[in-house]
Every structure is written in structure tokens, then in C-alpha cells.
Amino acid sequence: MTPAVGKEPISASGLQGPTPDNGGTENAGENLRKSNLKHRETAARMRRAARLAEAIADADPEDARQVMTAALIDLHEGLPPSEVILDTRSKAQDWARKAGEIELVTLADAALAQIHCRALHLQHRKALMRRLYLSLPLESRIRFMHWAREAEG
Numbered sequence: 001m002t003p004a005v006g007k008e009p010i011s012a013s014g015l016q017g018p019t020p021d022n023g024g025t026e027n028a029g030e031n032l033r034k035s036n037l038k039h040r041e042t043a044a045r046m047r048r049a050a051r052l053a054e055a056i057a058d059a060d061p062e063d064a065r066q067v068m069t070a071a072l073i074d075l076h077e078g079l080p081p082s083e084v085i086l087d088t089r090s091k092a093q094d095w096a097r098k099a100g101e102i103e104l105v106t107l108a109d110a111a112l113a114q115i116h117c118r119a120l121h122l123q124h125r126k127a128l129m130r131r132l133y134l135s136l137p138l139e140s141r142i143r144f145m146h147w148a149r150e151a152e153g
Helices: 025-058 061-076 083-098 101-116 122-135 138-152
Strands: none
Touching: 025 061, 122 138
16 A cells, blocks of 8 residues: 555554665655755856856956946845945944044045946935935025926926
């Protein structure tokens, strides 16, 4: 008599599991199939990773850096920030607290000039624009919104 689907045969002792006479070979074929499937999936992932690495190596270094940065940001969404990012942010905030106005303006101007030349991740661009906008006094924000509406029309 064959056991029900998904059920182990009843052994001589009355417990479910491999019997001494079959040595567990009934599951060996299924285990081998699963193992082969896992190896094929791993091999396919390795081939895709190799193609990705080749594409990155063939790209202009600046383009590759921007694409990889955007991809890492997207993949990292929802995870806690890395220690490197937290440390960099902390050091920048410390420096900014100690800097004079001319240093802040000079650095911000230089950073904005670099940002203009780069395909920054949209999330970063929006965060910078929001911070700049909110740094303006309310009256200036209102005038800016009027100016932006007129510029669109």
C-alpha cells in the first residue's frame, strides 16, 4: 500500500519516517531534484551578475557610479542607514555647525555646481530642494511660488 501524498511511510516501529529497509531513499530523488534546482538558480544568478559587472565595467566611470548609486539607494529603501552614511552625515553636520556663513555659502555653491552636472537620484534632489525652500522666510517662499507659477505659464 502506498502512503498518502505528502506522508512518510509508517515504519515498523509505528513512527512516520524512513524505514530501515528503504534507508530514506524515497525522499532522495526529491532532495536531489531540489538540490539541482538550487544549483541551476545559483548558476543563473552568477551569469546575470557577471553580465552586470561587464556592463558596469564597460560604462563611463561617472555613468557607472551614478547608476550604481541610484540602484543602491533603491535597494536600501526601508532598511536602516548604514554606518558610513550616518558617520558622514554626522561629520558634515558637525562641520556645518562650526562653519561661518561665508564657508557655508561657498561650500553650498560648490556642491550645487557639482549637482548640476550629475544625474542625482531624484529622492536626493527633492530633499535638497525641500531643504533650500524651507530655509527661506515665509514671505520669500510665497514670492518664489508666484514666480514659479508665472515661469510655468
